[in-house]
Amino acid sequence: MELMKVCSLFSGCGGIDKGVIGDFSYLEKKFARNPFEIVYAVDNDKYAVDIYNQNFKHKSVCEDIKNISEYALPDHDLLLGGFPCQSFSIVAQNPPRLGYKDERGKLFFEIVRILKVKKPRFFILENVKGLLSANKKMAFPIIIKELESSGYKLKYKVLNSFDFGVPQKRERVFIVGFRDRLDFEAFEFPKSVCDTERKVLKDVILQSVDDKYFFSEKAVAGMLRVKEKMNKGRSQNIEQPCNTISAHLAKVSLNSTDPVLEENGRYRRFTPLEAAKIQSFPDNFVFSTVSENRQYRAIGNAVPPVLMWHVIQSLISVIKSNKIKSSRSLKKITRNSTANSEVSVQYAFI
Ligand SMILES: C[S@@+](CC[C@H](N)C(=O)[O-])C[C@H]1O[C@@H](n2cnc3c(N)ncnc32)[C@H](O)[C@@H]1O
Structure with missing residues (x-):
């Protein structure tokens, strides 16, 4: 499988990125290398970046994301963003809006800014479970709406790392975005590991x-x-x-x-x-x-690398299955040969 290109925002010390790349052992279990390469990573904490850069061949850039032009970023297929989990402020308006004046809440919009221009095929965002109920449950629907209006279909779920062989109860919401309907339909969040694989x-x-x-x-x-x-x-x-x-x-x-x-x-x-x-x-x-x-x-x-490794397996399944589906549908479309916006999307899979 060809390597897919990844852009990692808020990369921290690399918990998410380690899980996405794979090729590591944990408690005597091997987690296979995954078909991704990170073409860009950024975080503004120089100590986290220092750790990151000790552990990956590619380097993370120490910079405030607000200073990064979306046009300067390399093209990528997957955007990762375990964005800072501080609360969002809601501006009392009709309809309510996320507070642009809140510096921390604003970081979410940095992701949206990049998605709108780079249009990666997928994104995966991660945050605390409390995001679902933040601001009297008003923040999450706004976040979802922003992401959808950037051209993505979404699936989200709270995953507990203990269910995936990590010796910690850690509940985090994962939001996965898909530019394409076929990808969206094929994606399922990973299932828990069996009880014998759980760790304490x-x-x-x-x-x-x-x-x-x-x-x-x-x-x-x-x-x-x-x-x-x-x-x-x-x-x-x-x-x-x-x-x-x-x-x-x-x-x-x-x-x-x-x-x-x-x-x-x-x-x-x-x-x-x-x-x-x-x-x-x-x-x-x-x-x-x-x-x-x-x-x-x-x-x-950090996001536990083992949990992230399981999440990324779900995306790999989608990529593999839609490669097969799209090559079949391509034949049919070629026979009919009509201008159809879906055609170009399906070509992209091959
Ligand atoms: C929840 S942590 C991400 C952890 C990372 N995903 C991992 O798995 O190791 C959020 C990160 O956002 C970074 N951050 C906060 N504000 C930032 C900004 N303005 N620009 C870039 N990074 C920022 C923090 O330094 C922190 O490392």
Whole structure:
């Protein structure tokens, strides 16, 4: 299969991109190389870009997406965008609109700007599940409408990484866009792996870690005094998947709601290596060129590569099946030989 060209916006340290490219091992399972090549990647966090560039042959550009001209981007078949998950502001109008004045909400429109000009065959966007209910459920329909009016048919679904062999409960919404009706009709989100392939925390935590990852006795005593009342000290059951880890992991404390581990009455945070494994990064993914705080942040922000690998298999199925369908329909169309806008779309598959 010919390699399809990919443009990766908000590439972070490369969780999505690793899953899309494939060719890695995780917990002794091999995830095959996929038929994609990344022709452009961008993120404005220089530490995340630094990690990214240690791990891929191609390079991510450290730049604010607002400074990137859509006309300067290379052509691509698939656009990826795990866009920042901050809330969108809704401007009270009739009909309501997403707030253009909100700098963070505005980043979504950077994707739309690029889609309208580059018109890739597919896009995959990822965000927190809360996007569906943001702004009293008003933001998501606006996002969908913007994407549809850019010429795409859409399918979206909340996927939990635990259902795909990742030892973490992490629910994220995936929005997949299709320029072509045949692609849209053929696409199905991936099915969960079987129960024997699911992973839990004990599959990835380390037996012995540096003392610096343990909280002080004073912090533990303080936490235990208020634990009942405040539901804090979220120690994880290692027989279960971990609760969602986030970029906040860098600042985890016993007073936050972030997951921690209890070991023989002592509490500790995860090491960066454990956090990376909880996110399903392969062991040979290099994070250590930046500080541990920067590592936690990039890791917590990422899409688990194993989850993304499963999502991209669904797209590969569509590409393969429509190649066959389109070559059949091409013969028929050639016989009838009428000017038909579908013809050019179908030629494109061959
Ligand atoms: C949710 S994270 C993406 C994680 C990435 N998809 C992965 O799987 O590793 C969002 C990213 O958007 C980047 N970002 C935020 N504002 C940006 C901007 N104005 N231009 C470019 N990147 C931006 C952040 O640095 C962050 O890495």
